[in-house]
Amino acid sequence: MTNKRLSVVVTGANRGIGLELVSQYLTDGWQVHSCCREPELATQLASLASNSALSIHQLDVGNPDSVENLGLALSEHSIDLLINNAGIYGGERQSFGDIDYEQWARVLNVNTLGPYRVSTALADQVENSERRLIVNVSSTMGSIEQYASGGHYIYRSSKTALNMVTVNLAHDLRSRGITVLSVHPGWVRTDMGGSSADISTPTSATGLRQLIDDVSIVDSGRFFSWDGSPLPW
Amino acid sequence: MPSVLITGASRGLGREFARQYAYAGWTVHAGVRNLHQRSAIEELQHEQIICHQLDVAKHDQILSVNTELAQEPIDLLINNAGFWLGKDEHYGRCDDARWMEEFRVHMFGTMAMCESFVQQVAASKRKLIVNISSGNGSLALENGIGDYPYNTSKAGLNLITKGLAADLKQRGITVVCFTPGFVATDMSGPDADLTPHESVSAMRAIIDTLGPEQTGTFLRYNGETVPW
Numbered sequence: 227m228t229n230k231r232l233s234v235v236v237t238g239a240n241r242g243i244g245l246e247l248v249s250q251y252l253t254d255g256w257q258v259h260s261c262c263r264e265p266e267l268a269t270q271l272a273s274l275a276s277n278s279a280l281s282i283h284q285l286d287v288g289n290p291d292s293v294e295n296l297g298l299a300l301s302e303h304s305i306d307l308l309i310n311n312a313g314i315y316g317g318e319r320q321s322f323g324d325i326d327y328e329q330w331a332r333v334l335n336v337n338t339l340g341p342y343r344v345s346t347a348l349a350d351q352v353e354n355s356e357r358r359l360i361v362n363v364s365s366t367m368g369s370i371e372q373y374a375s376g377g378h379y380i381y382r383s384s385k386t387a388l389n390m391v392t393v394n395l396a397h398d399l400r401s402r403g404i405t406v407l408s409v410h411p412g413w414v415r416t417d418m419g420g421s422s423a424d425i426s427t428p429t430s431a432t433g434l435r436q437l438i439d440d441v442s443i444v445d446s447g448r449f450f451s452w453d454g455s456p457l458p459w
Numbered sequence: 460m461p462s463v464l465i466t467g468a469s470r471g472l473g474r475e476f477a478r479q480y481a482y483a484g485w486t487v488h489a490g491v492r493n494l495h496q497r498s499a500i501e502e503l504q505h506e507q508i509i510c511h512q513l514d515v516a517k518h519d520q521i522l523s524v525n526t527e528l529a530q531e532p533i534d535l536l537i538n539n540a541g542f543w544l545g546k547d548e549h550y551g552r553c554d555d556a557r558w559m560e561e562f563r564v565h566m567f568g569t570m571a572m573c574e575s576f577v578q579q580v581a582a583s584k585r586k587l588i589v590n591i592s593s594g595n596g597s598l599a600l601e602n603g604i605g606d607y608p609y610n611t612s613k614a615g616l617n618l619i620t621k622g623l624a625a626d627l628k629q630r631g632i633t634v635v636c637f638t639p640g641f642v643a644t645d646m647s648g649p650d651a652d653l654t655p656h657e658s659v660s661a662m663r664a665i666i667d668t669l670g671p672e673q674t675g676t677f678l679r680y681n682g683e684t685v686p687w
Contacts, residue, residue, distance in 0.1 A: 325571075327567050342553070376622045390596075390614040395550075
């Protein structure tokens with residue numbers, strides 16, 4: 227064991243699973259770089275800021291300049307774990323016959339290109355760390371195998387495409403010792419998941435942290451549920 | 460006779476589909492991106508082939524072809540239009556705008572064609588939609604790995620195929636996606652395994668046998684199932 231504090235970058239850290247992961251990693255003694263679009267509105271995140279291990283960064287993963295700025299801000303840090311959690315659902319018009327194509331482009335830019343951008347911007351810092359992990363927060367809604375009901379085309383396709391980003395990044399970063407995963411956080415009681423969802427955010431985040439502790443490079447390019455079980459593409 | 464609407468019909472697999480269905484006696488509606496490009500259209504000269512100006516990334520063009528064909532049952536819609544950006548779109552070098560263009564053609568174009576022509580397909584006898592995907596869109600196979608825009612847009616197309624299969628089941632429409640194999644076209648270059656004639660002949664034989672039991676599947680040109 228090294229005495230050096232482990233560090234994590236969490237995108238979309240102002241609420242939901244992102245916020246819970248920030249909180250739990252802080253409790254665990256990690257250095258946490260939290261990122262969100264509007265830090266001035268992130269009151270819950272700000273309430274954790276008395277902990278000197280937390281830094282807050284403005285980041286819009288849909289904006290290449292914003293991602294580049296984050297890379298510059300963190301250029302001197304090593305990053306053990308990058309959690310690409312930022313994502314959007316894309317509104318109601320996702321059904322056959324009523325697809326909002328401009329919204330679709332926007333969702334793909336954030337949910338699919340966003341994690342690719344942040345991963346490439348921070349890959350050097352991840353490579354220079356002890357753990358060398360990139361975790362893309364996907365969803366079983368992106369599983370083609372499990373897609374039996376139709377609808378939700380925008381969100382689902384963005385997560386399928388994100389899973390393909392995971393597979394490609396795993397391949398491209400393997401020689402640098404970096405493990406890349408897609409994870410399904412569960413159907414979580416968040417703003418996106420709604421109040422009737424299956425599990426609480428602490429349950430999901432605890433499960434994800436355990437999974438993240440357990441994986442190694444042989445798992446790179448795979449898709450796991452929050453409880454550690456493998457998922458089909 | 461049955462009728463087929465094919466996107467991206469001016470060259471490669473699309474042109475071969477048009478040629479073979481025309482010679483088999485089908486009415487062929489060939490969507491081409493540039494109706495004024497004589498070389499492409501001359502290749503398609505056959506009394507059974509009707510060419511239409513159709514860039515699937517342009518919704519107004521889809522709408523206009525749909526208006527022309529409003530009363531025509533379409534037995535088979537082949538969403539074939541697609542492109543490949545080339546070898547530059549790899550790690551650290553992907554261009555955002557070009558990546559989004561792959562999404563617009565492969566995913567949005569296919570969805571917009573299906574949304575637009577669903578009535579004509581539902582009004583036909585065969586009721587088939589075939590999306591031309593790629594083995595590079597398989598998450599499990601990891602073919603052609605490293606090409607982020609192409610691989611992600613084809614994986615997304617496969618997801619769309621599965622969703623369409625569920626959404627259009629009640630209307631009796633069968634939707635599948637194909638990997639056509641590694642075919643010698645302008646896109647893939649000369650090092651390929653199959654000629655367009657071989658690939659399209661094989662896919663036509665499979666398409667002839669398709670019914671509701673196959674809906675939502677990912678098939679190789681020879682009918683084998685491909686993993687997602």
